[in-house]
Amino acid sequence: MFSTFKQSMTWVHTWFGLVLGYVLMIAFFFGSLSVFDREIDRWSIPETRFDPQPMPSFDRILLPVFQGLEPDQDDYDNNMPLLHDESRGPMTPRLELPADDYWAYTTHRDPVLSMGAGFRVPYPKDPGAHNHIEGFTMADPRNGNTLPDDQLKIGSQFFYPLHYSLNIHWKNLGYWIIALSAMVMMAALVTGVIIHRKIFREFFTFRPWKRTQRSALDLHNMTGVVALPFHFFFAFTGLLIFAGWLYFPVSSSLLMPLHEHHEVVEAQHTGLPHERSGQSAPLASVDAMMEEAKRRWAARDMAGEVGFLMLHHLGDANSYVSIYRAGSDRVALVGEGIHFKASTGEVLHEDPPPSPISGLNEFLTGLHLQHFEHWLLRWLYVFGGLLGCICIATGFIFFIEKRKTRLANSGQPGLRIVDALAVSSITGMLIAT
Numbered sequence: 001m002f003s004t005f006k007q008s009m010t011w012v013h014t015w016f017g018l019v020l021g022y023v024l025m026i027a028f029f030f031g032s033l034s035v036f037d038r039e040i041d042r043w044s045i046p047e048t049r050f051d052p053q054p055m056p057s058f059d060r061i062l063l064p065v066f067q068g069l070e071p072d073q074d075d076y077d078n079n080m081p082l083l084h085d086e087s088r089g090p091m092t093p094r095l096e097l098p099a100d101d102y103w104a105y106t107t108h109r110d111p112v113l114s115m116g117a118g119f120r121v122p123y124p125k126d127p128g129a130h131n132h133i134e135g136f137t138m139a140d141p142r143n144g145n146t147l148p149d150d151q152l153k154i155g156s157q158f159f160y161p162l163h164y165s166l167n168i169h170w171k172n173l174g175y176w177i178i179a180l181s182a183m184v185m186m187a188a189l190v191t192g193v194i195i196h197r198k199i200f201r202e203f204f205t206f207r208p209w210k211r212t213q214r215s216a217l218d219l220h221n222m223t224g225v226v227a228l229p230f231h232f233f234f235a236f237t238g239l240l241i242f243a244g245w246l247y248f249p250v251s252s253s254l255l256m257p258l259h260e261h262h263e264v265v266e267a268q269h270t271g272l273p274h275e276r277s278g279q280s281a282p283l284a285s286v287d288a289m290m291e292e293a294k295r296r297w298a299a300r301d302m303a304g305e306v307g308f309l310m311l312h313h314l315g316d317a318n319s320y321v322s323i324y325r326a327g328s329d330r331v332a333l334v335g336e337g338i339h340f341k342a343s344t345g346e347v348l349h350e351d352p353p354p355s356p357i358s359g360l361n362e363f364l365t366g367l368h369l370q371h372f373e374h375w376l377l378r379w380l381y382v383f384g385g386l387l388g389c390i391c392i393a394t395g396f397i398f399f400i401e402k403r404k405t406r407l408a409n410s411g412q413p414g415l416r417i418v419d420a421l422a423v424s425s426i427t428g429m430l431i432a433t
């Protein structure tokens with residue numbers, strides 16, 4: 001079919017990029033915007049425009065907010081019939097579900113507290129499953145006032161999910177399309193390096209005064225070379241993030257019995273109860289636990305603020321509090337969790353340092369999700385993402401210009417379709433945004 005290896009690689013590069021380049025354009029453009037998704041949220045919701053705050057007092061501010069949380073109506077309607085065991089009686093009314101978990105999260109980029117609660121299903125079909133109906137809210141950490149939850153956070157709830165799922169949630173179809181596109185992108189990058197052997201010369205070659213086809217190819221090559229490590233790394237880590245739970249979900253299928261046994265063994269090893277005991281117990285001061293956690297972090301030469309806290313098995317003798325350090329000063333998504341017995345404040349367990357494999361995974365994941373506080377690097381992310389957009393757009397232009405004269409009078413609609421898709425996916429997306 002092809003007389004040389006280079007011709008076969010050119011075919012792969014051209015058609016792989018053409019078929020899924022439209023999806024990659026969406027992923028690159030909205031990925032670039034997602035670097036500042038929280039800042040876009042603050043712009044879209046004026047009530048949230050105040051300076052970031054540390055995790056506030058649990059006893060004075062967070063607890064009243066938690067106590068006012070209700071199970072989400074949509075989550076109740078969709079999942080309660082699936083979780084409830086009808087043989088044991090009618091479903092528990094939504095507002096009568098008991099709270100089982102509380103959690104709160106804050107970050108240096110978003111001053112608003114994200115808070116939620118898991119409400120226990122009293123009579124579940126599968127007692128070993130996750131039998132919770134969730135409730136969520138946003139709160140002002142300065143005073144505990146809740147913010148309206150009907151306002152669209154266009155950065156974190158539209159641009160960001162569009163980047164990795166196309167906002168197509170039916171059967172997780174959007175995730176799979178993005179995954180296929182990421183694999184195609186890595187193939188296109190490798191074949192691009194093969195067919196452009198004079199890669200260093202093309203790095204410095206851009207001739208805007210030439211005809212459109214030549215200028216588009218120069219710009220395509222230059223932007224591809226400049227951001228080549230960036231493009232390959234983010235395609236790879238994007239696949240890595242979703243591989244364990246979506247693309248190869250062996251832990252929730254073939255290895256589920258082993259996973260459940262591991263949870264029990266881990267609970268015995270760490271001293272963190274896996275199940276409720278059935279005996280009630282009061283809640284000690286969580287503020288004191290937060291102060292103790294910060295003292296222990298400082299003693300390990302890693303002083304910091306609380307970024308995430310969670311209360312498990314509320315009101316039970318087996319209840320415990322997990323407190324995690326905010327990780328905005330590092331790349332890896334490591335929280336350094338410290339876990340306390342909820343009724344006494346006694347330290348039950350401190351998370352050990354991650355293993356080399358876990359540490360590498362946390363570093364790669366953190367480098368992709370960029371939760372760290374480094375504004376220059378964040379702008380470099382945006383720059384690399386926009387270079388990817390230019391690379392894809394100029395690839396479309398080169399494809400169309402190269403074939404325009406030869407196929408203009410052929411009567412075949414293929415070129416017009418490619419032209420229309422390129423204009424709509426690129427220009428239309430920019431105008432709509």
